[in-house]
Amino acid sequence: RDVERSRGLGDVYKRQGYFRPRFLIDAVDDDLVRTEPLEAYLTYTGEDFDLRAGQIVENWGIADTFNPIDVINRRDLAQDVLDPQRLGELGVRARWFLPGGETLGEPTLSAYALPVFRTANFPTRRNRFSFAAPPNELREDLADRPNDFDRWFLALRGQATLTTVPANADVQFVVARGPERFPLFMASSASGGGVDLVPTYFGIWTIGGGIRAVPNFEALNDFTLKSEVVYKVPYRFDNQSIVLPDEYLQYAIGFDRLFPNVLTEKDQITLTVEWVGETGANDSTAVFRPFNDDLVVRAYWEANDFDRTSFELRGFYDPNSQEALLEAVYQQQLRGLHEDLQLELGARWFDVARGEPGFFNLFPDNSSVWVSLRLSF
Numbered sequence: 001r002d003v004e005r006s007r008g009l010g011d012v013y014k015r016q017g018y019f020r021p022r023f024l025i026d027a028v029d030d031d032l033v034r035t036e037p038l039e040a041y042l043t044y045t046g047e048d049f050d051l052r053a054g055q056i057v058e059n060w061g062i063a064d065t066f067n068p069i070d071v072i073n074r075r076d077l078a079q080d081v082l083d084p085q086r087l088g089e090l091g092v093r094a095r096w097f098l099p100g101g102e103t104l105g106e107p108t109l110s111a112y113a114l115p116v117f118r119t120a121n122f123p124t125r126r127n128r129f130s131f132a133a134p135p136n137e138l139r140e141d142l143a144d145r146p147n148d149f150d151r152w153f154l155a156l157r158g159q160a161t162l163t164t165v166p167a168n169a170d171v172q173f174v175v176a177r178g179p180e181r182f183p184l185f186m187a188s189s190a191s192g193g194g195v196d197l198v199p200t201y202f203g204i205w206t207i208g209g210g211i212r213a214v215p216n217f218e219a220l221n222d223f224t225l226k227s228e229v230v231y232k233v234p235y236r237f238d239n240q241s242i243v244l245p246d247e248y249l250q251y252a253i254g255f256d257r258l259f260p261n262v263l264t265e266k267d268q269i270t271l272t273v274e275w276v277g278e279t280g281a282n283d284s285t286a287v288f289r290p291f292n293d294d295l296v297v298r299a300y301w302e303a304n305d306f307d308r309t310s311f312e313l314r315g316f317y318d319p320n321s322q323e324a325l326l327e328a329v330y331q332q333q334l335r336g337l338h339e340d341l342q343l344e345l346g347a348r349w350f351d352v353a354r355g356e357p358g359f360f361n362l363f364p365d366n367s368s369v370w371v372s373l374r375l376s377f
């Protein structure tokens with residue numbers, strides 16, 4: 001619902017409410033149930049600012065595969081470990097629209113305060129990516145969680161356009177402090193010969209920025225250059241005595257290249273090449289972060305037809321561990337049955353370095369195929 005009223009001479013303010021539900025039930029895994037809305041918030045908009053309160057989802061990322069700068073929302077690891085969906089966070093966002101110039105345009109400053117701590121959504125015991133296969137057990141009931149002010153997530157984000165002779169770009173910077181979205185795991189012996197894994201949350205400072213640029217040279221007009229770089233500094237909560245991970249730098253650097261009219265007069269292919277990884281950390285937890293040094297190549301074909309047909313082929317390769325992943329996804333709207341019914345066919349193949357420690361070799365079988373029908377209202 002929107003309400004607009006005059007305020008003074010020409011000033012206009014608007015109040016707006018937004019609600020996006022999410023309802024998920026797994027037909028095989030009865031532990032995988034989602035009934036909480038993705039987003040539900042109220043927004044008050046003034047002449048040069050807005051204020052939003054409620055459950056918020058935002059995408060701060062720039063790169064295609066891995067977004068180290070996108071730290072505000074948790075991810076639903078139970079639904080998809082490789083490409084998890086963002087989950088809503090309860091809090092407040094205040095945003096100011098500042099005057100810009102010819103070079104630095106549309107500067108925007110946003111401040112976030114999220115007072116409610118939410119634990120990560122891990123894969124269930126029946127999931128192929130379960131973190132604790134029998135006889136081991138994931139003990140979320142014993143998790144070490146933050147209390148009082150340690151629960152708060154605070155962030156400051158700046159955005160602007162940059163117009164220069166070499167290139168036009170969108171730039172941003174982020175400074176954030178609060179609970180890390182993905183915890184440490186403390187192992188202890190359990191009855192039955194297994195191991196109890198207890199999630200242990202800690203705090204982290206994130207400082208970094210990103211840029212998406214289009215060169216102003218005719219030979220490079222079809223390229224989009226992308227980069228995200230952040231520095232992460234872990235810290236302990238009050239009364240914690242855990243051994244923290246090392247500080248480290250994460251990055252994602254690459255480009256998109258558009259190829260129009262490849263097979264028809266309407267279609268196009270977007271080719272993406274990225275290098276994602278991190279440096280600086282030598283502790284044991286660094287080995288188990290998914291992307292250490294990976295080359296990512298993606299080709300995304302869009303028919304731009306009535307049925308919104310598309311095909312995506314994506315590959316990852318880690319030259320250090322020689323791990324590889326290949327994923328193919330076909331999508332089409334089944335308008336003959338329902339205008340909003342979408343068919344998706346997918347396949348994912350892993351070649352994991354079993355002899356080396358790492359995130360993906362924690363699981364016995366990662367390759368999969370799937371078929372899904374999605375109805376959006």
